[in-house]
Amino acid sequence: MPYPDPWPAGQRGAVSLTFDDGTPDQLRDGVPRLDARGLQGTFYLPTGGDWQQRLAPWATALATGHELGNHSVGHTCSENFANDPQPRGLESLTLADLEADLLECERRLTALFGPLPAHSFAYPCYQTDVGRGAGRQSYVPLVARHFVAGRGGGEAGFHNHPYHVDLHCVAGLTCQQLSGAEMIGLCERAARQGRWAVLVFHGLQVGRLGTALNEFEELLDYLADQRARLWCAPLATVAGHLREQRAAVGLT
Numbered sequence: 001m002p003y004p005d006p007w008p009a010g011q012r013g014a015v016s017l018t019f020d021d022g023t024p025d026q027l028r029d030g031v032p033r034l035d036a037r038g039l040q041g042t043f044y045l046p047t048g049g050d051w052q053q054r055l056a057p058w059a060t061a062l063a064t065g066h067e068l069g070n071h072s073v074g075h076t077c078s079e080n081f082a083n084d085p086q087p088r089g090l091e092s093l094t095l096a097d098l099e100a101d102l103l104e105c106e107r108r109l110t111a112l113f114g115p116l117p118a119h120s121f122a123y124p125c126y127q128t129d130v131g132r133g134a135g136r137q138s139y140v141p142l143v144a145r146h147f148v149a150g151r152g153g154g155e156a157g158f159h160n161h162p163y164h165v166d167l168h169c170v171a172g173l174t175c176q177q178l179s180g181a182e183m184i185g186l187c188e189r190a191a192r193q194g195r196w197a198v199l200v201f202h203g204l205q206v207g208r209l210g211t212a213l214n215e216f217e218e219l220l221d222y223l224a225d226q227r228a229r230l231w232c233a234p235l236a237t238v239a240g241h242l243r244e245q246r247a248a249v250g251l252t
């Protein structure tokens with residue numbers, strides 16, 4: 001038997017706009033443009049360094065309905081990225097190390113913003129394992145214990161299936177250096193497939209990981225125009241909705 005249509009009435013698919021690393025241009029340039037169109041995104045904030053000073057201004061994004069998510073304190077990625085002869089990356093961490101880091105990030109977010117609404121976690125550098133070789137382990141189960149959802153990276157061409165995606169390892173597609181037309185194409189694919197497109201942004205500028213602001217605006221104009229057929233909502237909101245739809249047909 002086919003699955004019931006999982007999306008709110010009239011919607012053909014879903015889009016979540018996710019932003020990593022809490023860069024100043026996301027708050028300065030991204031949030032006001034989302035607000036102007038009545039759209040909400042998910043912003044993953046790492047809480048290392050001068051976190052109190054750096055992150056306090058994000059209270060304004062919380063106030064206009066954006067999701068603030070956990071991106072760890074240390075933003076630890078693979079040692080394969082490091083030239084340092086004594087790197088301490090994910091290969092050197094245990095699950096207990098990582099759990100302590102994620103919980104400390106939660107403590108800092110709560111200290112800044114008070115208890116946050118249900119929110120998700122984004123895997124730094126899209127990497128989901130600790131250890132190496134025979135000792136390598138996924139930390140997706142750890143994320144599942146503490147968060148309503150988790151966002152990883154993804155394979156181009158495959159948006160998230162509403163009934164099949166692991167809600168603690170939702171696939172994200174990077175929008176670095178994409179044009180407005182390319183990003184709109186990804187959203188249209190979600191509408192055509194009845195799936196959930198999770199777009200990933202870093203800086204809103206031209207750069208290695210960046211997406212140019214004029215291209216981002218073209219995407220936002222499109223999403224505002226298409227709101228009756230394409231549901232644009234924060235990651236934790238869509239994940240919570242899908243959890244209810246899945247429970248109704250006996251799936252987790």
Ligand SMILES: [Zn+2]
Nearest residue numbers: 020021124125
């Ligand atoms: Zn990051």
